[in-house]
Amino acid sequence: MSQSLQFFTPSRPPYLTLPKLPATSYPHSSVIKLPSKRHSTTITRLLSSDLDATSSQVLASGNGQSGVGGVLSADNVGAVLSHAPSDLGAVAAIDVDAVTEAELKENGFRSTRRTKLICTIGPATCGFEQLEALAVGGMNVARINMCHGTREWHQTVIERVRRLNEEKGFAVAIMMDTEGSEIHMGDLGGAASAKAEDGEIWTFSVRAFDSPRPERTVNVNYDGFAEDVKVGDELLVDGGMVRFEVIEKIGPDVKCRCTDPGLMLPRANLTFWRDGSLVRERNAMLPTISSKDWLDIDFGIAEGVDFIAISFVKSAEVINHLKSYIAARSRGSDIAVIAKIESIDSLKNLEEIIQASDGAMVARGDLGAQIPLEQVPSAQQKIVQLCRLLNKPVIVASQLLESMIEYPTPTRAEVADVSEAVRQRADALMLSGESAMGQYPEKALAVLRSVSLRIEKWWREEKCREAMELPDVGTSFADSISEEICNSAAKMGIHKDRLHGLPPITLSTRLSHLCFYNNNFCPKASEPTVGSDTLPSELL
Ligand SMILES: Nc1ncnc2c1ncn2[C@@H]1O[C@H](COP(=O)(O)OP(=O)(O)O)[C@@H](O)[C@H]1O
Ligand SMILES: C=C(OP(=O)(O)O)C(=O)O
Ligand SMILES: [K+]
Numbered sequence: 176m177s178q179s180l181q182f183f184t185p186s187r188p189p190y191l192t193l194p195k196l197p198a199t200s201y202p203h204s205s206v207i208k209l210p211s212k213r214h215s216t217t218i219t220r221l222l223s224s225d226l227d228a229t230s231s232q233v234l235a236s237g238n239g240q241s242g243v244g245g246v247l248s249a250d251n252v253g254a255v256l257s258h259a260p261s262d263l264g265a266v267a268a269i270d271v272d273a274v275t276e277a278e279l280k281e282n283g284f285r286s287t288r289r290t291k292l293i294c295t296i297g298p299a300t301c302g303f304e305q306l307e308a309l310a311v312g313g314m315n316v317a318r319i320n321m322c323h324g325t326r327e328w329h330q331t332v333i334e335r336v337r338r339l340n341e342e343k344g345f346a347v348a349i350m351m352d353t354e355g356s357e358i359h360m361g362d363l364g365g366a367a368s369a370k371a372e373d374g375e376i377w378t379f380s381v382r383a384f385d386s387p388r389p390e391r392t393v394n395v396n397y398d399g400f401a402e403d404v405k406v407g408d409e410l411l412v413d414g415g416m417v418r419f420e421v422i423e424k425i426g427p428d429v430k431c432r433c434t435d436p437g438l439m440l441p442r443a444n445l446t447f448w449r450d451g452s453l454v455r456e457r458n459a460m461l462p463t464i465s466s467k468d469w470l471d472i473d474f475g476i477a478e479g480v481d482f483i484a485i486s487f488v489k490s491a492e493v494i495n496h497l498k499s500y501i502a503a504r505s506r507g508s509d510i511a512v513i514a515k516i517e518s519i520d521s522l523k524n525l526e527e528i529i530q531a532s533d534g535a536m537v538a539r540g541d542l543g544a545q546i547p548l549e550q551v552p553s554a555q556q557k558i559v560q561l562c563r564l565l566n567k568p569v570i571v572a573s574q575l576l577e578s579m580i581e582y583p584t585p586t587r588a589e590v591a592d593v594s595e596a597v598r599q600r601a602d603a604l605m606l607s608g609e610s611a612m613g614q615y616p617e618k619a620l621a622v623l624r625s626v627s628l629r630i631e632k633w634w635r636e637e638k639c640r641e642a643m644e645l646p647d648v649g650t651s652f653a654d655s656i657s658e659e660i661c662n663s664a665a666k667m668g669i670h671k672d673r674l675h676g677l678p679p680i681t682l683s684t685r686l687s688h689l690c691f692y693n694n695n696f697c698p699k700a701s702e703p704t705v706g707s708d709t710l711p712s713e714l715l
């Protein structure tokens with residue numbers, strides 16, 4: 176039921192425990208447990224902040240549509256609170272600090288962030304405490320990139336995230352990103368990077384090397400590499416971060432002269448260009464999902480990841496195939512399939528790919544290596560707009576805060592880039608190297624968070640959504656609306672003893688809204704969970 180997959184708040188059980196948040200933070204989910212400083216009062220929040228009349232319409236994918244269910248505004252929070260039973264009996268009661276309750280009533284949930292934040296997990300962030308710090312900082316989704324690390328390494332990260340959710344009450348989902356069949360360098364024999372200087376001659380070879388790696392030699396993962404390149408071709412590492420010219424071919428080795436010096440990272444992507452055009456004949460023959468990717472997908476299914484992002488999607492066919500595969504392999508599982516838009520072919524077949532997928536990612540890193548850089552912003556705008564129109568969640572990824580890999584503060588241009596993505600109504604923003612191997616992962620996340628909040632506030636204040644054309648939920652989700660309402664009714668039935676004291680009509684509309692918007696980025700955890708994406712209103 177892809178329509179219900181939105182990049183909003185992770186779905187979570189109706190009763191939640193809020194861990195370790197500062198008393199000024201506004202809780203995010205249905206039932207909240209705040210550290211009680213003074214004597215505490217019990218309240219029930221039956222509604223997620225996502226139901227706030229204004230905030231649910233800000234950046235709604237689906238964001239921005241209020242066609243389903245009722246909404247809760249800051250003004251009627253009090254009314255709902257007043258319905259709350261004073262004794263929740265078997266249900267986990269919520270102790271809310273009196274001051275916080277007053278703040279809640281006053282401010283409602285206007286301070287709740289809508290834009291979801293994804294962090295790629297790597298050596299800089301794979302420890303339990305580091306993951307916890309990211310969760311506290313607002314990470315909604317932990318992304319593991321199967322291009323790097325071993326399955327065991329990724330499994331450890333998944334376990335830690337699950338443990339974080341279970342023990343600390345977070346709701347961090349897991350996204351597994353496939354390696355894909357594109358050409359990339361080897362792992363540099365364990366080195367963190369390799370510096371190529373202007374004019375140096377480097378060997379790119381399909382041979383495997385024993386450790387240590389011979390000097391100025393790089394292994395290439397694609398057997399046809401030496402066959403395909405021609406003397407005079409331009410070889411781009413990581414979309415042009417480093418450039419070489421092919422000067423000689425000797426069997427499996429390709430000798431290249433560095434023309435644009437720079438730092439090469441392990442497993443960096445390689446593209447080659449001839450007469451100003453990307454050479455992609457052979458790439459087009461490679462399967463989107465390689466045999467290694469299928470093994471990784473089996474691993475992801477077994478681990479119960481929430482999202483599988485497919486690299487270098489070329490057509491809707493592969494998405495449909497994968498979705499059938501997942502359905503056959505994991506009965507009842509709702510792993511969402513995200514199409515990464517990062518190649519010329521994916522742009523050509525954009526609409527059918529997005530229609531077939533549960534969401535899309537504007538993977539600007541590789542996209543910028545396949546189309547001229549100056550075309551990336553318009554491609555991003557087009558993809559985000561199309562996703563809005565088709566009601567599919569969309570992630571904007573790569574180099575959002577690239578300078579923060581090394582520096583504790585972003586450039587103004589980076590802040591503008593993040594703002595623009597939020598303004599375009601991307602559902603989610605993704606950190607790559609900034610969180611995987613950078614020096615300031617938490618600071619980078621904080622920047623994404625504060626910039627998102629600022630732009631969302633601007634949307635609300637300017638009421639910009641009115642100017643934005645969004646499809647009518649009633650038409651685009653004609654079937655799923657009734658389905659969601661039925662689901663909600665069923666949930667109401669299940670929880671009716673917990674929800675006593677509230678007018679059913681209010682509940683049904685709110686719960687349907689909750690289902691509609693909140694099913695995404697959710698861990699499978701059955702434990703109470705909570706997002707940490709709230710900030711005191713004075714920071715907004
Ligand atoms: N699991 C991992 N193990 C080691 N390094 C990683 C891992 N994940 C990411 N990285 C590092 O972070 C960088 C940025 O991550 P990402 O953007 O996901 O990969 P890539 O640059 O290959 O597209 C990678 O180039 C790599 O150096
Ligand atoms: C997100 C991307 O994919 P990856 O990091 O897997 O290359 C990208 O290319 O922008
Ligand atoms: K990848």
Ligand SMILES: [Mg+2]
Binds near residue numbers: 542
């Ligand atoms: Mg990519």
